[in-house]
Amino acid sequence: MATMDKKNVSMNDVAIAAGVSLKTVSRVINEPDSVRESTRDRVHAAMEALGFRANFAARSLKLGRYGCIGVVLFHLSGGNVDMIDGIADAAAERGFALTMIKKRAGEKMTLAEAARRMSQLPVDGMIFNLRQMIDDFDTFEAPKDLKTVIITSMEHPTCSTVSDDQEGGARMACEYFLNRGHKNVYFVSGKKESLSSQCRMKGWRAALETRGIEPPEPLQGDWNADSGYAAGLVLADKPDCTAVLAANDCMANGVMMALRDKGLSVPDDVSVIGFDDELYKTIPNSILTSVKFRHRELGVRALNEVVAGLEAPSSRSRTLVSGVLVERSSVKDLRA
């Protein structure tokens, strides 16, 4: 067996080995039906023997497209995993690969900068995953020939966006309380700079105001259980507090632990709802009712939107993916 020392085997090498023209090899790959079976077999044999692999760069150069969608991650965290999963699966289904770049910790990356870097890479369109506010959000303009979709909570003036309906989810949770006879709802927020936290707070506020209820001062948390616990200690002393909406499950758990430590029962004395529905993974027999967002769906929608817009990059749409209330027993029906 002769060793192959040539770096890359080209279609031309295959053609020579098979005794056919370059173009015939190309046809075997792209339109096999147009090649006689005997010829095709010979070409296949030659490809096999030489270890031929099509050259991506040459192909893309000729075709003018890459078959890749760019994904820019500004932050890589728990919820994002499912989203990326959705993007990746939807991409696979449609025959696209993903090209990924990520903002590094400490690095300051604007949308414009991310777009510039992406547009040097093999991508036909791109998805930005943005969980926090960013300086040039409002002024950013996507490259005219590269369909751009932003996954974020805010509306963008020129780009398509895909969002969790976080505001709606918070509103849904509040209404769930109010419809069960609660007169008010306290709120424990996540980190101040987080868009999710801001939107959830906004929805909470809106739901109360719609019913003519003055929203109480929200308690500031940081997403972790300890901050929820601290908030819970404060809330335990408020006699009018029968319902608590915490901006995530971890903090909700902290709140519940604090209430119990203060001798209060959930849900008999105080009802609690969290966000993200992930407590059951860690706590056996978790009772926490929680608003869950379909992160995976978010990713799928974003990818589909990019692919749909490949031909018309300047088109613009806004997609909202609603949340789901996962009911357990942490909310008491006061009317009963």
Added chain:
Amino acid sequence: MATMDKKNVSMNDVAIAAGVSLKTVSRVINEPDSVRESTRDRVHAAMEALGFRANFAARSLKLGRYGCIGVVLFHLSGGNVDMIDGIADAAAERGFALTMIKKRAGEKMTLAEAARRMSQLPVDGMIFNLRQMIDDFDTFEAPKDLKTVIITSMEHPTCSTVSDDQEGGARMACEYFLNRGHKNVYFVSGKKESLSSQCRMKGWRAALETRGIEPPEPLQGDWNADSGYAAGLVLADKPDCTAVLAANDCMANGVMMALRDKGLSVPDDVSVIGFDDELYKTIPNSILTSVKFRHRELGVRALNEVVAGLEAPSSRSRTLVSGVLVERSSVKDLRA
């Protein structure tokens, strides 16, 4: 302002606009110092005016490399996030982008199939992230011209690998128990097919056997808290059970809840160690001692290994990344 209707602006267009040759534009991009300042400015102005963006395909074709590393995800889960984060950051640091494909749920993807798909994409090398056993693991041979690194718990005959030292981590936890006077250690496993679970079990067994202790029957869990709770109920009835090693923190928490419900105290009656150190995120004042793996480091090492091997794809190395024992108060020192 005239509208640009031409699809792609090429270096040639820029050259004409700037009144220089094609090659000079190329030089402005790749070796700016070799171009006179006045010329450079003119070219830059033209690039700006026309909205020029270098064509990735043409460039890669000429250079024979892509500046991208392929990442194959066979499974996308919690721990993987940090790993991808590590890969992405290390890649950014070295000027590489990532090209990603993912096994879809239900789809059966072998290493060979993954390698075949990857080698059609713009990549100079690739990283496989493999958390479960796969059919062709032992027989797989990576493409000769594409450096391949596998992140997995097993050693591979021909490819470089990077691994958590899960076995070592489990051994470390057991020795921690034994050194504190415990005579035996019970084990709660994760899902059967999980390599992590298998390795952790192996380390546990080895540590006991080294000390001449007969390992008790391990309890089968499924990673979630409920299965840990079930295991805890069983363990509570074993009088000789003073130490429990659970294959992850969620199950460890389940075990602790069950023990408490059975009137036993942690750590006074039974000591517990978990894996992954993530309970503190959900439980306020968590006392669980846990073995933590540096997933991020895993990703960084894998990427560095790929980049280091780009010139010599057939080189082979094995990297083990050790775990860390995060001490809290869930283990009692029986000698005291």
Added chain:
DNA sequence: TAACGAAATGACAACGTTGTCATTTCGCAA
């Protein structure tokens, strides 16, 4: 001013594919 070496620039081929259009081969009816 002429001559010279260095710096700056340019012409052209090449990377490995696919599209266009021309040519050859084939099967079949006359």
Added chain:
DNA sequence: TTGCGAAATGACAACGTTGTCATTTCGTTA
């Protein structure tokens, strides 16, 4: 056997870069 249309195949250019080597321009010194 000839002729004909369809099927199969081939020659060549083109995609947008970078490398090689040749040419022009510049600044300096004799």
